[in-house]
Amino acid sequence: DVKVTQSSRYLVKRTGEKVFLECVQDMDHENMFWYRQDPGLGLRLIYFSYDVKMKEKGDIPEGYSVSREKKERFSLILESASTNQTSMYLCASSFEHTQQPQHFGDGTRLSIL
């Protein structure tokens, strides 16, 4: 079974802090994704990566950056956390071939105080 592991289930940080969310997958997937999930808005793509050191902006990249130094790991960075970044963050991964389903982690519920 595919395993996508997010480093924290719950995280509480303060405004202005630099926050790192980590995601690791064990299936040698080329693609990795970061979403945020908010009630009524579904999942919105923040960034994705289709290869090591490659990244592409999603629909809502403002206030976020990402890093992919190794194929299995994709990090989401909040450079200076703000209260409007309080949300559920989901990581996903997939093979590169078209229509391959994405496999999701358990999510990190991030609260910015």
Added chain:
Amino acid sequence: AQTVTQSQPEMSVQEAETVTLSCTYDTSESNYYLFWYKQPPSRQMILVIRQEAYKQQNATENRFSVNFQKAAKSFSLKISDSQLGDTAMYFCAFMKSFNAGNMLTFGGGTRLMVKP
């Protein structure tokens, strides 16, 4: 850009009954894929069913089936013989063919409660 709309924020159904979740989408693409994902209270999102737009036959996975109406841009999910374990958020999602990274566009979700 694609948009996906789920018009039912919440639904409930009695155990063993049938329920249908609605999804509509807007696209100018002719080739694409549609998905239903389920997110139980434990939160891990899992794929329920997938439909290729070029296939006229509706996809079926055990108790889950879809009604895909390409001209109407509609993709509803039918759950037969509902079980308590079907209680979850359900998300409809769209994927263009041949797009870098296999990006998905999600609807806002429908919260389904199966009552005993």
